[in-house]
Amino acid sequence: MSIHDDSSGNDLGAFTLDEFCQLFKISRGLAYKEQRAGRLIFAKVGDRSIITKQQARQYQRRLEAEAQPELAAATSLSTT
Numbered sequence: 001m002s003i004h005d006d007s008s009g010n011d012l013g014a015f016t017l018d019e020f021c022q023l024f025k026i027s028r029g030l031a032y033k034e035q036r037a038g039r040l041i042f043a044k045v046g047d048r049s050i051i052t053k054q055q056a057r058q059y060q061r062r063l064e065a066e067a068q069p070e071l072a073a074a075t076s077l078s079t080t
Contacts (some may be wrong), residue, residue, distance in 0.1 A: 017042065017049035020056060034059070 015023065020042075021031055032041035040059050042051040051059075 012041070013053045014050045015053070017051065020051045024059070031079060 017028060017031060021028055028033075031040060031042075035042060039062060040051070041055050042049050044050070
């Protein structure tokens, strides 16, 4: 399972909530917490919660951006 587009460059596609949680190694509870905080957007389709590939990529970029200052601080602490 991957959030990357297929070879056609198609941006269509989505994950169920369980697939998304498995991919990002988070619990359903954390996913709902992230949704309430406005950090993760997903929609209900019938009884299922769906996260588009585009939303998954945005969530991943947000996590990476938030990790950058933490990584820089950890690196500077280890060199002092």
